[in-house]
Amino acid sequence: MILFKKTSDLNRFLLQKKQERLAIGFVPTMGALHEGHISLIKASKEVTGFTVCSIFVNPTQFNDPKDFEKYPSTIEKDILFLERNNTDVLFLPSVDEVYPDGSKNLEHYDLGYLETILEGKYRPGHFQGVCQVMQRLLKIVRPHHLFMGQKDYQQCMVVKKLIELTKLETAFHTCPTTRESDGLAMSSRNMRLNEAERKNAVAIYDALTYLKKNISIGNLDNLLEDAKKILQKNNFRLDYIEIADAKTLEIKHSYNGKEQLVALAAAFQDQVRLIDNMMME
Numbered sequence: 001m002i003l004f005k006k007t008s009d010l011n012r013f014l015l016q017k018k019q020e021r022l023a024i025g026f027v028p029t030m031g032a033l034h035e036g037h038i039s040l041i042k043a044s045k046e047v048t049g050f051t052v053c054s055i056f057v058n059p060t061q062f063n064d065p066k067d068f069e070k071y072p073s074t075i076e077k078d079i080l081f082l083e084r085n086n087t088d089v090l091f092l093p094s095v096d097e098v099y100p101d102g103s104k105n106l107e108h109y110d111l112g113y114l115e116t117i118l119e120g121k122y123r124p125g126h127f128q129g130v131c132q133v134m135q136r137l138l139k140i141v142r143p144h145h146l147f148m149g150q151k152d153y154q155q156c157m158v159v160k161k162l163i164e165l166t167k168l169e170t171a172f173h174t175c176p177t178t179r180e181s182d183g184l185a186m187s188s189r190n191m192r193l194n195e196a197e198r199k200n201a202v203a204i205y206d207a208l209t210y211l212k213k214n215i216s217i218g219n220l221d222n223l224l225e226d227a228k229k230i231l232q233k234n235n236f237r238l239d240y241i242e243i244a245d246a247k248t249l250e251i252k253h254s255y256n257g258k259e260q261l262v263a264l265a266a267a268f269q270d271q272v273r274l275i276d277n278m279m280m281e
């Protein structure tokens with residue numbers, strides 16, 4: 001694996017790879033890597049001839065400065081993990097490298113409805129930050145294929161929209177959520193949970209599974225109330241648990257038995273905010 005810290009060096013190197021007609025796959029991350037991230041590397045290796053991973057904790061997407069400060073970093077372990085999984089390139093830029101003109105007066109993207117609901121509503125500015133960093137990283141790497149996790153369902157929709165808005169020629173791949181054996185979605189944030197919080201945390205998966213098992217035609221409000229109770233009984237402080245149209249993310253209060261729906265949740269175990277989602281099929 002080759003590690004690049006400078007954009008210009010990575011650009012030069014990738015240009016050469018593109019001349020060799022290799023399809024470039026890209027997996028952007030914020031580090032503290034786990035098997036979920038590695039599943040994206042593996043998906044890229046199946047589809048492309050050359051896989052670039054980036055590790056960059058993007059300050060502009062953190063609406064809560066404490067969350068940014070406490071974001072876990074395990075860089076040496078990450079490098080070994082990526083190397084063991086045959087990643088071709090790791091891009092590890094500094095903040096100045098990604099934002100050479102500083103992080104003021106950044107561009108604004110018209111994300112419409114997508115930014116007004118769920119993560120957009122509870123983390124104001126978050127998706128603008130996601131777009132600001134993704135636009136830069138995509139311009140630097142110019143991948144043929146981009147791999148992101150369904151775990152961040154709304155983020156996938158936002159980045160697909162960004163690709164449309166910026167007319168980039170990158171194929172977007174949504175990869176399934178990798179889970180721990182009890183069902184908890186793998187997340188870098190899980191390492192901040194203490195033993196009791198880790199035990200409670202699985203309730204987010206249980207609540208989503210409950211929705212999937214019990215959804216039926218008609219009003220969804222009572223079902224959602226039951227799912228909220230599962231979370232609250234396990235010490236979760238709720239931002240939201242909702243059922244939405246899987247394609248548009250329009251929030252649904254009733255089900256007609258035909259549309260494809262997804263349930264999405266965000267909730268805190270003490271200071272640690274977890275998100276997860278599940279297709280209702």
Ligand code: AMP
Nearest residue numbers: 029030031036148149151152177178186
């Ligand atoms: P992050 O480092 O949390 O920003 O995540 C980097 C990428 O990995 C994003 O596309 C995430 O959606 C994806 N990801 C995070 N956790 C998982 C997981 N448990 N399974 C699959 N993909 C994941």
